Amino acid sequence: MVVIDEAHKLRNAYRPSNRMGQAIKWAVEDCKKVLVTATPLQNSLLELYGLSTIIDERLFGDIKAFRSQFINDSDFDELRERLKYFCQRTLRSQVIEYIRYTERKAITRPFSPSDDEQKLYEAITKFLQREDNYAIPRRQRTLTTLVLWKLLASSSTAVAGTLITMKDRLEKMIDDLNVDDDIALDIIEQEELEEDLLDEELDELEDMDAENSADTTTTNALDKRKLEAEIAELEGYIKQAQNIGTDSKTESLLTALEVGFQELEKMGANRKALIFTESRRTQDYLFNFLEARGYKGRLVLFNGSNTDPLSRDIYKQWLEENKESDRISGSITADKRVALIEHFRDHADIMIATESAAEGINLQFCSLVINYDLPWNPQRIEQRIGRCHRYGQEHDVVVINFLNNRNQADMRVYQLLQEKFNLFSGVFGASDEVLGTIESGIDFERKILQIYQQCRTPEEIDMAFVTLQSEMEAIINSRMEDTRKTLLENFDEDVHQRLRVQLDKTHYYLDRLGKQFWGLTRFILEGKAEFYDEELSFNLLEAPEKDIKTGKYVMISKGTKPDNNCHLYRLSHPLGEYVIDQGLNQNTPPAEIVFAISSHTARISAIEDLKGRSGYLVLSKLSIESLENEDHLLFNAYTDDGQVLDQERCEKLFQCRGRVKYLLDIDKEHRQRLQNEAQIHAQGSLNCSVEKSNCYFQQERNRLDKWADDMVLSAEQELKDTRARIKIVKREARNAVSLEEQLVCEKKLQELNRALRKQRQQIFDVEDEIMEKRDQLIAELEAKMVKRTTHEILFTIRFHVV
Numbered sequence: 001m002v003v004i005d006e007a008h009k010l011r012n013a014y015r016p017s018n019r020m021g022q023a024i025k026w027a028v029e030d031c032k033k034v035l036v037t038a039t040p041l042q043n044s045l046l047e048l049y050g051l052s053t054i055i056d057e058r059l060f061g062d063i064k065a066f067r068s069q070f071i072n073d074s075d076f077d078e079l080r081e082r083l084k085y086f087c088q089r090t091l092r093s094q095v096i097e098y099i100r101y102t103e104r105k106a107i108t109r110p111f112s113p114s115d116d117e118q119k120l121y122e123a124i125t126k127f128l129q130r131e132d133n134y135a136i137p138r139r140q141r142t143l144t145t146l147v148l149w150k151l152l153a154s155s156s157t158a159v160a161g162t163l164i165t166m167k168d169r170l171e172k173m174i175d176d177l178n179v180d181d182d183i184a185l186d187i188i189e190q191e192e193l194e195e196d197l198l199d200e201e202l203d204e205l206e207d208m209d210a211e212n213s214a215d216t217t218t219t220n221a222l223d224k225r226k227l228e229a230e231i232a233e234l235e236g237y238i239k240q241a242q243n244i245g246t247d248s249k250t251e252s253l254l255t256a257l258e259v260g261f262q263e264l265e266k267m268g269a270n271r272k273a274l275i276f277t278e279s280r281r282t283q284d285y286l287f288n289f290l291e292a293r294g295y296k297g298r299l300v301l302f303n304g305s306n307t308d309p310l311s312r313d314i315y316k317q318w319l320e321e322n323k324e325s326d327r328i329s330g331s332i333t334a335d336k337r338v339a340l341i342e343h344f345r346d347h348a349d350i351m352i353a354t355e356s357a358a359e360g361i362n363l364q365f366c367s368l369v370i371n372y373d374l375p376w377n378p379q380r381i382e383q384r385i386g387r388c389h390r391y392g393q394e395h396d397v398v399v400i401n402f403l404n405n406r407n408q409a410d411m412r413v414y415q416l417l418q419e420k421f422n423l424f425s426g427v428f429g430a431s432d433e434v435l436g437t438i439e440s441g442i443d444f445e446r447k448i449l450q451i452y453q454q455c456r457t458p459e460e461i462d463m464a465f466v467t468l469q470s471e472m473e474a475i476i477n478s479r480m481e482d483t484r485k486t487l488l489e490n491f492d493e494d495v496h497q498r499l500r501v502q503l504d505k506t507h508y509y510l511d512r513l514g515k516q517f518w519g520l521t522r523f524i525l526e527g528k529a530e531f532y533d534e535e536l537s538f539n540l541l542e543a544p545e546k547d548i549k550t551g552k553y554v555m556i557s558k559g560t561k562p563d564n565n566c567h568l569y570r571l572s573h574p575l576g577e578y579v580i581d582q583g584l585n586q587n588t589p590p591a592e593i594v595f596a597i598s599s600h601t602a603r604i605s606a607i608e609d610l611k612g613r614s615g616y617l618v619l620s621k622l623s624i625e626s627l628e629n630e631d632h633l634l635f636n637a638y639t640d641d642g643q644v645l646d647q648e649r650c651e652k653l654f655q656c657r658g659r660v661k662y663l664l665d666i667d668k669e670h671r672q673r674l675q676n677e678a679q680i681h682a683q684g685s686l687n688c689s690v691e692k693s694n695c696y697f698q699q700e701r702n703r704l705d706k707w708a709d710d711m712v713l714s715a716e717q718e719l720k721d722t723r724a725r726i727k728i729v730k731r732e733a734r735n736a737v738s739l740e741e742q743l744v745c746e747k748k749l750q751e752l753n754r755a756l757r758k759q760r761q762q763i764f765d766v767e768d769e770i771m772e773k774r775d776q777l778i779a780e781l782e783a784k785m786v787k788r789t790t791h792e793i794l795f796t797i798r799f800h801v802v
Contacts, residue, residue: 002028006359007035010054011047014063025054039382040087045071048083055086058777059703061710068717069710082706085699102367104389104397109256110405113248118406120240121152124159127233134173134227135166135234147187153404154278154373155249157285160241162187167234174227249402250289253372256400257290257350260368269395272344272366275352276384278373284308286352286372298349302357306336315339326567337361358383364392371401512655517571517579518555524579529553537566540575548575588795592661595801600656607652610801615639616666617650618674618796622682625788627693627781632685636677637799647681653801666796674796682791693785700781708774715766719759726752 004010004024013021033055040051049066052059060066060082070079113121127133128145136144151158165187253275261271277283280303287299301308306315315332318339322328329335337360344351345365351357358380366388375381381401389397521538522531531538536555543550553569570576597607617637624630635650645653666674729752733745 001032001034003034003036004028004054005036007037007051007054008039008047010035011040011050014046014050014053021050021054028054038386040089045079048079052086058707059086061707062714064717065710065714068713085703102389102393102396104385104399106399106401108401108403109252110403111249111252113404113406114244116240116244117156117248120156120159120237120244121406123240124148124152124163124237127237134170134230144187150373151187151279155247155282155285156241156244158279158281160238161281163234163238163241167231167238170227170231170234173222174224174231246289249372249404250286252402253286253370254290254293256370260398260400261349264368264395267395269367270365271349272363273350273368273370274357274363274366274384274388275350275370275372276358276375277352277354278375280354282373283352283354290350290352295350298347300340300344300348300351302337302340302344302351302353304354304356306333306340311336311340314343318342324565355380357387361387362390362392363387364390364394367393367395367397369397369399371399374401374403514555515655517576520583521555521569521576521579524582538569544578545574548578589663590666590796590798591663592798592800593658594661595653595656595658595799597653597656597801604652604655606649607656607801610639610645610649610653612801613639613641614798614800615643615645616670616674616797617645617653617799618678619794620678620682621792621794622685623790624686624689626689627696627784630689632682633794634678634681634685636674636681638673638677653799661800664798666798671796675793678793679791682789686787686789690787693787697781697785701778704774704777704781708770711770712763712767715763715770719756719763722752722756722759726756 010021010024012018013025016022035051035054037051040048046063046067049060049063069075128136128148131141148159148162151162257273260273264271275286277286283301283303287301290299299310300314301311315336318335319328327338340351341361341363344363351363351366355375369385369388371381371384375384385397385399389399518536525538525540525544528542528544529538529540537552539552540548540550549567552566553575554566555569567573567575571580597604597611615638617635620634620636622630622632622634624632635645635647637645637650637653639645726749729745729748733742733749736742736745
């Protein structure tokens with residue numbers, strides 16, 4: 001199985017140009033896949049199509065059919081119906097009764113730039129609107145303009161740096177040097193703007209830029225006088241930008257930080273703020289500005305490269321502190337991220353981050369998020385806020401978004417963000433508040449103070465949570481009853497907490513797999529290690545194999561905080577793999593085992609009546625090779641007084657501590673009975689597997705039928721398009737004002753009618769081909785239904801329960 005986290009990065013995998021997506025799709029084609037993402041839909045419904053192709057190319061038809069059904073016709077109901085078989089979406093609102101989630105307070109703060117800033121904005125806007133300047137290649141005019149508007153909304157420093165890049169390019173043109181036309185991509189790279197944020201704009205602009213490129217001839221003579229004038233013009237704009245000094249938005253940021261930190265201290269929250277900007281140059285500018293305003297030594301940067309002197313020093317210090325531990329992964333990029341996050345947690349007040357920090361990091365210790373620049377992608381805002389507003393956050397999270405009300409690009413971005421959030425809600429259900437209402441901006445300081453006054457202390461959050469639970473007690477109780485059986489099979493600590501099932505006498509919780517792994521480790525390493533159950537740690541005194549180190553090991557689990565000088569113990573650790581291998585190869589002859597349910601930490605009502613009783617038990621393994629390979633561990637048992645124990649009660653019995661009393665031979669009568677019952681149990685499990693496979697087969701058959709319908713729809717769409725064009729040309733012919741125009745229309749009609757007849761003929765061939773492919777796929781599915789099984793006895797015991 002392949003698990004792909006942050007799977008939304010593969011949303012464009014359907015495009016041949018998306019090399020990473022295409023490569024991953026090819027590499028995992030024959031594997032089972034689980035795609036994990038909090039933001040499956042960001043800009044367009046086509047992203048869902050892209051993600052579906054990673055799972056299976058035939059969940060939908062081709063791109064034309066998907067666009068026709070779900071984008072042009074907006075058939076959300078049918079889309080949700082198709083998605084439900086392979087998509088599971090859980091919102092915070094669905095688990096709010098069980099999980100102690102804090103709230104978020106979002107506010108969008110409009111600000112007015114100074115006259116100098118506005119003059120620069122207007123001058124550059126006019127410059128960008130000119131069609132004949134050399135600074136922007138015609139092939140990338142629209143994209144470059146959008147990027148520059150984006151930087152204008154960020155900072156004058158970012159604009160100045162970009163204008164210098166453009167000026168340098170023009171100076172190379174004067175010197176007759178070869179000049180790369182990909183200036184937009186150069187800017188994206190310098191500023192660390194993420195290319196995937198521009199995907200939607202690129203789609204819309206590809207055709208337009210291609211037309212512009214076609215109109216441009218490479219043989220046009222270079223007008224050096226005009227070029228020199230343009231360089232001088234850019235130098236003037238650069239000087240204007242550099243003379244601005246401190247931007248108006250930056251002063252607003254300082255106000256937000258000062259008030260925010262005061263209120264955080266009153267609430268007992270950490271004095272931490274996470275500031276997001278889209279520009280590397282703006283990031284450096286903010287760092288220098290805040291350093292000069294009293295925050296020197298309290299700042300940390302986070303970006304795609306993390307190569308600045310401060311980040312290098314932090315990383316060097318982290319390596320020194322962790323040199324004796326297993327925490328150093330060997331990946332410089334990953335270890336740097338960890339080092340910077342820990343420095344922010346332990347030493348810094350403010351992290352200034354680019355989009356690189358919007359995914360894959362956990363900052364629950366921070367409860368103030370400031371979007372200094374609004375991203376173009378609505379789910380990017382959600383991802384940013386989600387770094388802090390996540391499970392484990394103890395305080396309400398305040399989110400401040402800055403919006404330039406004199407920058408039409410900034411206002412347009414805000415409008416698009418609202419529209420795209422509506423698109424997301426239509427398919428998956430509403431997300432939490434991320435933008436907030438646009439405030440009047442009259443008294444920003446008072447508004448931030450008001451927002452913080454609405455925030456609560458951890459005690460108030462707990463009280464609100466208790467009140468909410470009380471109000472919804474009836475709903476909670478009914479849901480608790482529905483999930484009770486599931487809970488018995490899943491001992492994950494998070495689920496215990498969500499459903500308020502507490503174990504009062506234990507300090508550390510482990511899921512069932514963890515408990516079994518810990519018990520097996522104690523058994524296999526007995527005599528080779530000293531164990532400390534309370535800490536879930538042990539000191540390995542003797543290495544069982546050459547590549548395994550001695551020393552202190554701490555088992556990875558919720559609630560444990562290992563120090564830096566120990567080994568993290570897990571299933572995939574070489575020692576963990578050794579323990580598993582040894583366990584699988586253990587000899588298990590017939591034995592007598594005493595189970596001590598009286599000393600178990602939690603009451604197990606299902607087996608309490610077995611106390612003081614004895615019986616016989618067998619464990620067998622059934623392996624099924626079919627559509628899915630399955631392994632079943634099957635218990636059969638009965639007591640001396642004839643009571644038969646079902647699978648669940650046997651499993652509960654093995655959750656208790658046991659000891660081998662002495663070895664014995666099971667007499668022939670009991671051995672034969674246990675083997676017969678194990679055979680019956682195996683046959684029953686096989687029948688259930690067959691029934692499940694039949695249901696799966698029908699579901700897959702229906703899916704392939706829908707895929708075939710999608711493909712036929714795609715073929716029919718071309719026919720519809722041609723008919724639509726014929727109608728348009730007929731209307732043009734009727735409205736023609738001259739014989740010449742009528743003749744042109746008649747000629748077009750003849751060509752379109754020929755194409756129509758050809759498409760009618762072809763559609764039958766296409767339908768036959770699609771149906772043949774569908775039948776072939778169904779036949780392959782039927783072949784996989786053939787089952788091969790093996791059944792073996794693993795052990796047989798005599799048991800006593802005390």
